[in-house]
Amino acid sequence: MHLNPYLFFNGQCESAFKFYEKCLGGKITAMMTYGESPMAEQTPPEWRNKILHAHLMLGDQELMGADAPPEMFEAAQGFYVSLHFTNPSEAEHIFNALEENGTIRMALQETFWASRFAMLVDQFGTPWMINCDPREGE
Incomplete structure (x- = not known):
């Protein structure tokens, strides 16, 4: 079993992961937008540049994240x-x-x-x- 955090953002995933890459000394290995995905045509135009999936490697540890659609986003709580x-x-x-x-x-x-x-x-x-x-x- 492998456990890793998957963080959701309110449209700031790309900026957050670039910040984490710099702060934590990791390497972004994937960053796909909604517009680059097979579901691009079903995505509203204003959301196509938002991140569907981001992957950051920190040695052998992983941090993943995405921009949650506005109707699904909830601020982080109950964990660190x-x-x-x-x-x-x-x-x-x-x-x-x-x-x-x-x-x-x-x-x-x-x-x-x-x-x-x-x-x-x-x-x-x-x-x-x-x-x-x-x-x-x-």
Whole structure:
């Protein structure tokens, strides 16, 4: 079994995935618009440039996403995408990148379980948790 998050956006998927590619150091391996799909003719013209499917590789991890049609979009709630690090500098770097124009829910700080922990919602509405325990890398 393989588990990976699939994020839905309100028309911002392309911008979000380009941002994640830059922030997280990944590689976008696929990005198909509704207009490039077999269902292009059934898609309203104003929606044809929106993303039907995006795929980002982060090492051997995957992040996928799409623009949800307006009548199907719901803002993210009830979950966080959790990123785990063993290097505090890397955790700080990713936190600082993702927080750009976002909302910090819990500032990056030391906790009883981690050398660094934070919670934020990025500028695209995706909730993230940053967790760093250097002992995990030992």
